[in-house]
Amino acid sequence: MLLLIGFYVSHDLAGKWGKDPKQIVIDEYSAFLIPLFFTPMRVMPLLITFISFRIFDILKPPPLRQLEKLPGGWGIMLDDIGAAIYSSIVILLITRIIKL
Numbered sequence: 001m002l003l004l005i006g007f008y009v010s011h012d013l014a015g016k017w018g019k020d021p022k023q024i025v026i027d028e029y030s031a032f033l034i035p036l037f038f039t040p041m042r043v044m045p046l047l048i049t050f051i052s053f054r055i056f057d058i059l060k061p062p063p064l065r066q067l068e069k070l071p072g073g074w075g076i077m078l079d080d081i082g083a084a085i086y087s088s089i090v091i092l093l094i095t096r097i098i099k100l
């Protein structure tokens with residue numbers, strides 16, 4: 001539900017404030033909930049999930065950079081959802097391999 005609200009609010013505010021304004025943070029908050037679903041609630045896995053999410057969100061590896069260029073709320077939300085998916089894969093692999 002928060003993701004849907006994020007699309008709506010981001011689209012509306014992007015029209016007023018420009019492309020991906022820093023004041024909009026609902027994209028990070030709502031997208032970060034995705035990898036948290038797969039993260040064991042212990043300090044190390046939570047830290048790995050947070051750091052990997054921020055790295056993917058900042059570096060925007062392909063195709064996240066292209067998603068960011070989509071118009072309005074789509075670009076604002078989808079690059080963060082992509083970062084969340086990448087982070088989910090990282091934490092799933094790490095917890096399976098290392099057994100955190």
